[in-house]
Amino acid sequence: MTELLFKVRTLEEGLQLFRQHFDYEYFLSHRKEEIDLLCASRRVLAEDIISQENIPGFNRATMDGYAVKARDTFGASDSLPAYLEVKGEIKMSEKPDFPLPDGQAIRISTGGMLPEGADAVVMLEHTDQLSETLIEINKPVAPWENVLREDEDIKKNELILKKGQCLRPPDIGLLAAVGWDKVVVYRKLGIAIISTGNEIVPVNVKPKPAEVRDINSYALGAAVRETGSIPHYRGIVPDDEVILEGELRGCLENREIDLILISGGSSVGSRDYTLKVLNRLGPPGILVQGLALKPGKPTIVSLNQQKPIIGLPGHPVSALMVFENVIRRIINDLKGEIFPFAEQKTIEAILEKNVFSDAGREEYIRVVLEKRDGQLWAVPILGKSGMISSLARADGYITIGLNQEGLYQGQKVTVILF
Amino acid sequence: MTELLFKVRTLEEGLQLFRQHFDYEYFLSHRKEEIDLLCASRRVLAEDIISQENIPGFNRATMDGYAVKARDTFGASDSLPAYLEVKGEIKMSEKPDFPLPDGQAIRISTGGMLPEGADAVVMLEHTDQLSETLIEINKPVAPWENVLREDEDIKKNELILKKGQCLRPPDIGLLAAVGWDKVVVYRKLGIAIISTGNEIVPVNVKPKPAEVRDINSYALGAAVRETGSIPHYRGIVPDDEVILEGELRGCLENREIDLILISGGSSVGSRDYTLKVLNRLGPPGILVQGLALKPGKPTIVSLNQQKPIIGLPGHPVSALMVFENVIRRIINDLKGEIFPFAEQKTIEAILEKNVFSDAGREEYIRVVLEKRDGQLWAVPILGKSGMISSLARADGYITIGLNQEGLYQGQKVTVILF
Numbered sequence: 001m002t003e004l005l006f007k008v009r010t011l012e013e014g015l016q017l018f019r020q021h022f023d024y025e026y027f028l029s030h031r032k033e034e035i036d037l038l039c040a041s042r043r044v045l046a047e048d049i050i051s052q053e054n055i056p057g058f059n060r061a062t063m064d065g066y067a068v069k070a071r072d073t074f075g076a077s078d079s080l081p082a083y084l085e086v087k088g089e090i091k092m093s094e095k096p097d098f099p100l101p102d103g104q105a106i107r108i109s110t111g112g113m114l115p116e117g118a119d120a121v122v123m124l125e126h127t128d129q130l131s132e133t134l135i136e137i138n139k140p141v142a143p144w145e146n147v148l149r150e151d152e153d154i155k156k157n158e159l160i161l162k163k164g165q166c167l168r169p170p171d172i173g174l175l176a177a178v179g180w181d182k183v184v185v186y187r188k189l190g191i192a193i194i195s196t197g198n199e200i201v202p203v204n205v206k207p208k209p210a211e212v213r214d215i216n217s218y219a220l221g222a223a224v225r226e227t228g229s230i231p232h233y234r235g236i237v238p239d240d241e242v243i244l245e246g247e248l249r250g251c252l253e254n255r256e257i258d259l260i261l262i263s264g265g266s267s268v269g270s271r272d273y274t275l276k277v278l279n280r281l282g283p284p285g286i287l288v289q290g291l292a293l294k295p296g297k298p299t300i301v302s303l304n305q306q307k308p309i310i311g312l313p314g315h316p317v318s319a320l321m322v323f324e325n326v327i328r329r330i331i332n333d334l335k336g337e338i339f340p341f342a343e344q345k346t347i348e349a350i351l352e353k354n355v356f357s358d359a360g361r362e363e364y365i366r367v368v369l370e371k372r373d374g375q376l377w378a379v380p381i382l383g384k385s386g387m388i389s390s391l392a393r394a395d396g397y398i399t400i401g402l403n404q405e406g407l408y409q410g411q412k413v414t415v416i417l418f
Numbered sequence: 419m420t421e422l423l424f425k426v427r428t429l430e431e432g433l434q435l436f437r438q439h440f441d442y443e444y445f446l447s448h449r450k451e452e453i454d455l456l457c458a459s460r461r462v463l464a465e466d467i468i469s470q471e472n473i474p475g476f477n478r479a480t481m482d483g484y485a486v487k488a489r490d491t492f493g494a495s496d497s498l499p500a501y502l503e504v505k506g507e508i509k510m511s512e513k514p515d516f517p518l519p520d521g522q523a524i525r526i527s528t529g530g531m532l533p534e535g536a537d538a539v540v541m542l543e544h545t546d547q548l549s550e551t552l553i554e555i556n557k558p559v560a561p562w563e564n565v566l567r568e569d570e571d572i573k574k575n576e577l578i579l580k581k582g583q584c585l586r587p588p589d590i591g592l593l594a595a596v597g598w599d600k601v602v603v604y605r606k607l608g609i610a611i612i613s614t615g616n617e618i619v620p621v622n623v624k625p626k627p628a629e630v631r632d633i634n635s636y637a638l639g640a641a642v643r644e645t646g647s648i649p650h651y652r653g654i655v656p657d658d659e660v661i662l663e664g665e666l667r668g669c670l671e672n673r674e675i676d677l678i679l680i681s682g683g684s685s686v687g688s689r690d691y692t693l694k695v696l697n698r699l700g701p702p703g704i705l706v707q708g709l710a711l712k713p714g715k716p717t718i719v720s721l722n723q724q725k726p727i728i729g730l731p732g733h734p735v736s737a738l739m740v741f742e743n744v745i746r747r748i749i750n751d752l753k754g755e756i757f758p759f760a761e762q763k764t765i766e767a768i769l770e771k772n773v774f775s776d777a778g779r780e781e782y783i784r785v786v787l788e789k790r791d792g793q794l795w796a797v798p799i800l801g802k803s804g805m806i807s808s809l810a811r812a813d814g815y816i817t818i819g820l821n822q823e824g825l826y827q828g829q830k831v832t833v834i835l836f
Contacts, residue, residue: 037621038651041640058627092657093617095627111617111732113628169644169741170812173637173734177630181622199511199529203455204599209476209513210531212595219591222459226587233456239510314529316591323587346764348832394588414766 006289010402011362014288014301015329021284021303028336031186037175040167042228043185044337049161051178054151058095059114063146066105066127066135067118070143081128081136090115105135114147121146154178164338186336189229190256193220194247196237196264196274197314215316216263223323224261227331232257239265241273248281252305258334260307261327264314271298274311278302281309292361292402296322301330308334321364321397324416347396349378351413355398356406365407366394367415378415424707428820429780432706432719433747439702439721446754449604455593458585460646461603462755467579469596472569476513477532481564484523484545484553485536488561499546499554508533523553532565539564572596582756604754607647608674611638612665614655614682614692615732633734634681641741642679645749650675657683659691666699670723676752678725679745682732689716692729696720699727710779710820714740719748726752739782739815742834765814767796769831773816774824783825784812785833796833 009017032046061067068084076082089107090096096115100106108114108121123146126139154160160178161171167185175183195214203213214236221231232254237247244265251260265274279285281304288301295318300311310327312319349369357363367378381394396417400407407413427435450464479485486502494500507525508514514533518524526532526539541564544557572578578596579589585603593601613632621631632654639649650672655665662683669678683692697703699722706719713736718729728745730737767787775781785796799812814835818825825831 037636038639038649041643053624056630057625092615093628111615111630167640169637169640170738172640173633173738176621176633176636177734179621179624179631197510197529203594203597206471206597207475210511212474212529213597215591215594218455218594219587221456222585222587222590225459231456316595320588320591346766348764348766 006286008290008292008297009288010292010360011326014291014299014326017287018301018303018308018330019333021287022308022333023306024333024336027306027334028186031336032184033187034182034184037172037181037183040175040183040185041169041172043167043183043188044335045161045163045165045167046184046186046336048159048163049175049178049180049183051154051156051158051160053154053178054156055154055177056148056150056152058150059118060148060150061108061110061112061114061121061146062148063121063123064109065107065121065123065125065146066137067100067108067112067114068105068120068122068137068141069100069102069118070120070141070145072103072105073120073122073137073140076137076140078138081138082140083130084135084137086129086133086135105137119143119147162338164336166335166337189227189258189331189334190232190254191224191229191331192232192234192251192254192257192260193217193224194234194237194251194260194262195314196239196244196262196270198239200236200264202236216312216314216319219316219320220261220263220312220323223320223328227328228335229259229331230256237262239270241277244274245277245280248277248304248309252281252307258307259327259331260309261312261323262309263312263319265311275300278304278309278311281305291322291326293322293325294357294361294363296326296364297361299326301326317366324397325362325364325399346414346416347376348412349376349415351398351407351409351411352377352379354406354409355380355382355400357400357404359403359405362402363400364397365400366397367413369395369415378413424704426708426710426715427706428710428778429744432709432717432744435705436719436721436726436748437751439705440726440751441724442751442754445724445752446604449754450602451605452600452602455590455599455601458593458601458603459587459590461585461601461606462753463579463581463583463585464602464604464754466577466581467593467596467598467601469572469574469576469578471572471596472574473572473595474566474568474570476568477536478566478568479526479528479530479532479539479564480566481539481541482527483525483539483541483564484555485518485526485530485532486523486538486540486555486559487518487520487536488538488559488563490521490523491538491540491555491558494555494558496556499556500558501548502553502555504547504551504553523555537561537565580756582754584753584755607645607676607749607752608650608672609642609647609749610650610652610669610672610675610678611635611642612652612655612669612678612680613732614657614662614680614688616657618654618682620654634730634732634737637734637738638679638681638730638741641738641746645746646753647677647749648674655680657688659695662692663695663698666695666722666727669727670699670725676725677745677749678727679730679741680727681730681737683729693718696722696727696729699723709740709744711740711743712775712779712781714744714782715779717744719744735784742815743780743782743817764832764834765794766830767794767833769816769825769827769829770795770797772824772827773798773800773818775818775822777821777823780820781818782815783818784815785831787813787833796831 084105100117120141128136224231302309396415502523518535538559546554642649720727814833
């Protein structure tokens with residue numbers, strides 16, 4: 001029995017085993033595509049971005065006021081103001097076509113371009129207009145005060161974004177600033193979703209007694225979309241070794257599919273032949289068979305023809321929790337993303353009652369969030385684990401770590417939201 | 419001057435004013451559409467969902483073992499086991515076609531249907547198989563132990579999801595469980611994005627001195643997509659009152675557009691005519707002119723012909739922060755969403771240095787996250803606010819509240835990630 005060769009792994013051990021066998025460099029090197037910057041939000045950069053220009057490219061006012069030579073204001077105060085002659089106004093978008101003479105000032109708006117010779121902007125609030133052509137300045141400015149210098153924001157040849165960064169809205173803005181209207185990113189992942197089990201019927205069918213609808217294709221498909229990947233719904237495969245093998249071989253040959261999820265197959269017998277099939281599909285085969293997670297212990301991680309195949313528990317609650325904690329991390333690796341925070345969605349709350357776990361495994365406790373007396377409470381859901389309704393009722397879940405025995409009432413906990 | 423009629427509002431006051439004038443009920447009542455459940459992730463339900471069925475619909479085993487009558491196991495122990503005759507096995511997806519006689523047991527897998535008469539499952543671990551047809555049970559089970567009763571998960575006519583809920587992957591699973599393969603949700607919002615200013619040039623153009631590229635259309639467009647809404651890129655409008663009015667009237671007449679964002683218009687003169695135009699486009703007109711935010715003070719909230727028009731600062735850093743903190747909340751209202759947590763994406767960190775703010779305004783401080791000694795530190799970025807590169811460098815930002823004077827080194831802070 002293959003079963004005996006494997007020991008239950010911790011999540012970190014399991015991920016490490018996978019990473020040792022998967023050739024990320026080769027995988028990512030074949031996934032580059034150029035897309036329009038308008039569509040690049042949350043995509044992962046496949047190349048470093050080096051600015052071809054100085055930004056802003058000219059000395060730019062950061063306040064409304066007067067462009068001046070800073071030294072003309074030195075020593076100015078309420079009792080001994082500096083007087084400067086005003087030479088008109090610089091319009092937005094216009095390049096001043098004259099150098100600023102000594103002792104003169106010119107009206108400028110935020111974003112305007114300083115004329116040659118000017119090296120500071122006096123804020124409007126620190127001036128008094130004495131006439132059309134004369135102002136009084138009662139506070140000195142230092143050189144380059146209220147000015148963004150021509151290369152101060154971004155320097156030509158500067159590395160501004162790194163390969164592997166997930167592009168957030170501000171990054172998109174940065175790329176727009178340097179004129180990158182197209183950008184090279186990694187292709188989106190295609191993820192096959194297979195539900196197995198004779199008892200599973202399509203969602204639009206009324207189940208007969210002993211049958212249940214195909215919840216996992218829908219719930220996992222939604223979870224796949226949240227990772228920015230494309231779900232490939234492969235439907236329901238009955239408990240039949242030959243059909244399962246055919247389906248998996250089809251997925252392995254399909255170039256649109258990068259990762260395969262099979263849920264179910266935990267009924268007596270079906271788990272055994274699922275394991276046999278996985279080991280027939282090419283090396284290295286099954287890497288992990290059993291993870292120290294609750295729920296999620298029967299999780300299988302296999303790698304065949306450089307495509308990961310993940311076996312998830314058939315139960316929808318377990319399948320989704322394994323997705324969030326195991327598959328999401330494998331997907332993040334495959335996406336080529338280097339930044340680890342962007343995927344998190346959490347909220348802090350006070351734990352409402354004690355929860356316990358066995359040492360040596362990570363445990364996920366679903367919680368409902370409740371606001372009471374201005375405090376946010378995480379109320380554990382401790383019902384029967386077989387209830388899909390309890391999963392949907394949960395706002396999120398908390399994690400009892402590998403070496404923790406529990407979490408205690410009144411403790412601050414981090415809730416990971418669904 | 420219209421300017422004088424308005425006072426700077428706090429964010430909450432501003433949102434409240436908007437909510438008082440906007441007819442949500444009317445707005446939402448015209449936005450229903452039926453979509454396939456496969457595409458419904460993160461959409462907002464436009465109707466209550468009431469289950470038409472009991473789920474699981476049959477008495478279902480939650481453990482591998484033997485279906486029994488609980489009373490046949492009462493009193494069983496290691497020293498005094500109960501002996502039951504085994505009558506074959508229940509296959510997954512098969513309805514047992516006979517009632518279980520007294521004193522008998524039948525093999526069952528997790529998810530299997532209990533035969534009539536059986537009211538509990540004895541776990542495999544608590545039995546010994548003495549022969550093909552005889553088992554020994556050394557632990558009693560209570561009635562309905564290891565069984566999910568036919569209506570225990572979801573009851574027929576039960577309200578399972580409420581109008582206004584944002585559908586997360588577990589909710590999609592729940593809808594699949596009750597056979598809802600189509601679902602009625604609110605239409606996605608269409609959001610017009612207009613950049614104004616003579617100095618703005620398209621991203622694919624090399625700016626001349628004094629010009630800058632149209633960063634905001636791209637950055638705001640990406641932020642709009644993150645809310646699940648559809649950006650309508652309306653391009654660059656020069657500083658011209660007539661052209662701006664024509665553009666805004668076009669957006670007001672466009673039925674695909676529900677909300678209009680104008681960034682820029684803060685140069686001398688352009689702000690004044692923007693305000694005039696907004697007040698000409700129909701009642702109630704400008705509601706908020708100036709918010710107690712930093713950055714974001716010059717924000718304008720207008721409502722014309724029941725469409726909100728928001729004026730944002732032209733500076734990309736300010737525009738994005740106003741989007742995150744003001745516009746995102748208005749969008750959440752327009753989406754009809756009742757659950758306030760789903761939009762948050764935060765992480766806890768320790769503040770690396772003191773930061774200060776004036777009382778009476780909310781201040782957003784951009785931070786970089788750094789891991790040191792296993793701790794996550796939030797390092798404030800305190801450079802010149804004019805730098806788009808500093809925004810992209812930030813991992814997120816922290817908020818100094820309205821009545822806080824600052825946050826202190828070593829304090830735990832919640833970082834809102836971009």
